[in-house]
Amino acid sequence: MTQPLSPSDYLKKILTARVYDVAVESDLQPAHALSRRLNNLVLLKREDQQPVFSFKLRGAYNKMAHLSQEQLDKGVICASAGNHAQGVAMSARKLGTRAVVVMPTTTPQLKIDAVKTLGGDVVLHGDSYSDAYEHAARLQQEQGLTFVHPFDDPDVIAGQGTIAMEILRQLQSLGSRRLDAVFVAIGGGGLISGVANYIKAVRPEIKVIGVQMNDSDAMAQSVRAHQRVQLADVGLFSDGTAVKLVGEETFRVAQGLVDEFVLVDTDAVCAAIKDIFVDTRSIVEPAGALAVAAIKQYV
Numbered sequence: 178m179t180q181p182l183s184p185s186d187y188l189k190k191i192l193t194a195r196v197y198d199v200a201v202e203s204d205l206q207p208a209h210a211l212s213r214r215l216n217n218l219v220l221l222k223r224e225d226q227q228p229v230f231s232f233k234l235r236g237a238y239n240k241m242a243h244l245s246q247e248q249l250d251k252g253v254i255c256a257s258a259g260n261h262a263q264g265v266a267m268s269a270r271k272l273g274t275r276a277v278v279v280m281p282t283t284t285p286q287l288k289i290d291a292v293k294t295l296g297g298d299v300v301l302h303g304d305s306y307s308d309a310y311e312h313a314a315r316l317q318q319e320q321g322l323t324f325v326h327p328f329d330d331p332d333v334i335a336g337q338g339t340i341a342m343e344i345l346r347q348l349q350s351l352g353s354r355r356l357d358a359v360f361v362a363i364g365g366g367g368l369i370s371g372v373a374n375y376i377k378a379v380r381p382e383i384k385v386i387g388v389q390m391n392d393s394d395a396m397a398q399s400v401r402a403h404q405r406v407q408l409a410d411v412g413l414f415s416d417g418t419a420v421k422l423v424g425e426e427t428f429r430v431a432q433g434l435v436d437e438f439v440l441v442d443t444d445a446v447c448a449a450i451k452d453i454f455v456d457t458r459s460i461v462e463p464a465g466a467l468a469v470a471a472i473k474q475y476v
Contacts, residue, residue: 181429182331187374190335191342195242196235199271200227200339205347208456211469215476219469220351222344225459229263229291231417232340233327236367237264239336240325241272249274254322256280256313258306258364258416259288261327266297277322279313281305283413305411306365307421328367329424338371345379358384360439360475362467363396364418366427373434384436388471390415390446396423396431397438414443417464439471446470 182190203226208219224232241253252275255265262278269276278297280289283304292299302312306327317324326333341359348354359376361369373385389397392412399406405428411419423431441449449466452473453459 181426184374184378184434187331187335187338187371188378190331191338191371191375194235194239194332194335194339196239196336196339198242199238199267200235202343203227205344205351206457207351208453208469210456211452211473215473217472217476219472220344221453221457221469222340223457224340225461225465229260229267229295231260231263231465232337232368233257233260234264234267235339236327236330236333236336236371237261237325238268238271240330240332241265241268241274243332244323248323252277252320252322253325254279254313254317254320255325255327256306256310257327258309258419259284259291260417261325262288262292262297262299263295265325266292266295270296277313277316277320279309279316281309283416285416305419305421326424328365328370329426330367331426334367334370334374334426334430336371337368338375340368341372341375345376356380356383358386358436358475360386360388360468360471362418362464363387363389363423363431364393364420364464366396366423366431369396369435370427370430373430377434385434386471386475387431387435387438388467389438389440390418390467391440391442393419394438394440395420396428397440399423399428400432400435400438403432412443415446415463415467417462418467439474441467441470441474445474449473
């Protein structure tokens with residue numbers, strides 16, 4: 178049995194991740210109005226500046242860039258509620274391979290159209306990510322494709338971890354190394370696994386706080402129970418974090434490295450979307466506002 182990867186193993190994977198062929202280093206931007214209201218400096222990591230408007234491109238490309246030519250020749254498949262799908266489709270186009278994308282029937286049309294525009298072959302199946310995932314696993318077997326998991330894969334996790342690498346570097350240019358806590362939205366746990374591994378390897382005193390919807394809190398429940406808990410149902414307001422069962426590896430990492438969890442409700446996320454708009458003039462999807470909603474509760 179292979180040994181689980183340690184934070185120092187992940188640190189090496191993050192430092193050597195291939196994300197910048199497609200991703201950009203997004204801004205770390207002070208939220209001035211929100212900071213004044215909360216009497217704390219709040220910084221927003223602007224992953225909406227990515228070519229597919231989400232961080233998911235990082236992990237998808239890093240995973241696919243590590244595939245063999247034989248695997249790329251056969252093509253890749255993924256299951257996604259939207260953002261990972263766009264990341265896989267764009268990565269496939271860059272690497273010259275075929276991407277089959279299985280999406281829940283509940284996926285917003287905007288995200289379906291975006292995947293098609295990027296050249297992905299879209300298959301709609303099931304009501305949730307978990308349903309789409311099971312269907313994708315069947316198609317993978319039938320067609321000999323390589324599965325690009327949206328979160329439960331060390332290469333995907335390492336790709337997302339480059340966000341934390343950028344944050345700590347960008348802090349310097351903002352004139353202070355001080356950072357008390359990083360708030361990270363959780364669906365399946367890929368983003369927080371990457372962020373926590375990097376931060377705990379480099380600056381372990383910084384708190385890593387996971388944020389979930391109160392009706393989609395599979396990770397928080399799993400960590401409390403010391404084993405993965407499958408939810409019977411998930412709320413769909415924050416479709417980007419609507420996951421019934423977190424990953425094995427992401428659960429292992431979160432259980433070991435995440436300091437605490439905050440749950441937020443729909444009203445809090447709606448208010449946070451408005452707060453982000455006031456400071457940035459950008460309208461984020463609900464999943465992109467979870468962390469701001471949690472900061473407001475936390476302080």
